[in-house]
Amino acid sequence: xxxxxxxxxxxxxxxxxxxxxxxxxxxxxxxxxxxxxxxxxxxxxxxxxxxxxxxxxxxxxxxxxxxxxxxxxxxxxxx
Amino acid sequence: xxxxxxxxxxxxxxxxxxxxxxxxxxxxxxxxxxxxxxxxxxxxxxxxxxxxxxxxxxxxxxxxxxxxxxxxxxxxxxxxxxxxxxxxxxxxxxxxxxxxxxxxxxxxxxxxxxxxxxxxxxxxxxxxxxxxxxxxxxxxxxxxxxxxxxxxxxxxxxxxxxxxxxxxxxxxxxxxxxxxxxxxxxxxxxxxxxxxxxxxxxxxxxxxxxxxxxxxxxxxxxxxxxxxxxxxxxxxxxxxxxxxxxxxxxxxxxxxxxxxxx
Numbered sequence: 001x002x003x004x005x006x007x008x009x010x011x012x013x014x015x016x017x018x019x020x021x022x023x024x025x026x027x028x029x030x031x032x033x034x035x036x037x038x039x040x041x042x043x044x045x046x047x048x049x050x051x052x053x054x055x056x057x058x059x060x061x062x063x064x065x066x067x068x069x070x071x072x073x074x075x076x077x078x079x
Numbered sequence: 080x081x082x083x084x085x086x087x088x089x090x091x092x093x094x095x096x097x098x099x100x101x102x103x104x105x106x107x108x109x110x111x112x113x114x115x116x117x118x119x120x121x122x123x124x125x126x127x128x129x130x131x132x133x134x135x136x137x138x139x140x141x142x143x144x145x146x147x148x149x150x151x152x153x154x155x156x157x158x159x160x161x162x163x164x165x166x167x168x169x170x171x172x173x174x175x176x177x178x179x180x181x182x183x184x185x186x187x188x189x190x191x192x193x194x195x196x197x198x199x200x201x202x203x204x205x206x207x208x209x210x211x212x213x214x215x216x217x218x219x220x221x222x223x224x225x226x227x228x229x230x231x232x233x234x235x236x237x238x239x240x241x242x243x244x245x246x247x248x249x250x251x252x253x254x255x256x257x258x259x260x261x262x263x264x265x266x267x268x269x270x271x272x273x274x275x276x277x278x279x280x281x282x283x284x285x286x287x288x289x290x291x292x293x294x295x296x297x298x299x300x301x302x303x304x305x306x307x308x309x310x311x312x313x314x315x316x317x318x319x320x321x322x323x324x325x326x327x328x329x330x331x332x333x334x335x336x337x338x339x340x341x
Contacts, residue, residue, distance in 0.1 A: 002218055002219055002249070002250035002253055002254075005217070005219075005221070005250075006138055006139070006253075009138050009139060009140075009141055009142065010138055012141060013134075013136055013138070013140065013141065014134075017132075017134070017136075018132060021132075024129065028138070033279070033282075034253070034279075035249065035252055035253050035279035036253070069137065070137065070138040070139060071134075071135055071136060071137055071138060072134045072135075072136045072137075072138055073133070073134065073135060074131050074132060074133045074134055074135075075131070075132050075134065076129060076130070076131050076132075077129060077130060077131075077132060078129045079129070079130065
């Protein structure tokens, strides 16, 4: 279940860049060749975001064909 | 080019307000109940209801950064690091035990397992320096664990560090450790279908070692089909057949390792 480690990486990066923002939604781009499963990410997301400023945020996942990359595309936040 | 804001590729922070006209307004946009609209109030571009922040940032950026640090640390020391990966039981430790006894190079090993120091004991008995990482629930090694292990191991210039990853054909493929080369083991007892079933692992391989070849007469393993499938996923990967039990093919593995030392 490397997806949990992936989601923890997402949380670390977002809280690091935007420590004071209340994140309402986040969009990830997942390359179809990245070896990451969207459903497993969703499963880990709630767990990994608990108690962070991403708690309760909506998770939106866009699959990118022929790509190996995993990216945090954007976040929506309330300031 | 990024479809949202037209920025070009590289990971950087860009702040966008939903009201600047260039970007899509968020349909779900919610007004803070406490927020009051005064009529004389002018909305500036930093309008505070909510905003979209385009990050376009690699999810594994932190691991990649630590891996790059490991890579430059190893290069400065003149140490070759190899990431050894396979399913559990493919023969990574057995290969390393024999390698430890026979290789005419300064070799040390980082062992990754969820629990126990069994593998480290085996390498230690074979006469080489070893550090064991226990990942607990973790299914792979990451660059931070390897950084700690390298510091403890303190490999000397001209030496080879083999990092034996947690036995797993899935997760370790994703995590760069800072290695110079990736070696994937495929044992003949596992069946020849592993490359097509676990393509991510084989796609990144620099060398595929087909292990336990002494058992080929007893198992149904199509060597040619396996080689063709590996070649399709990783056209430049070298393939070597070995048996750590009989020693067959081991010299080719040692020659390959020696050839990786710049």
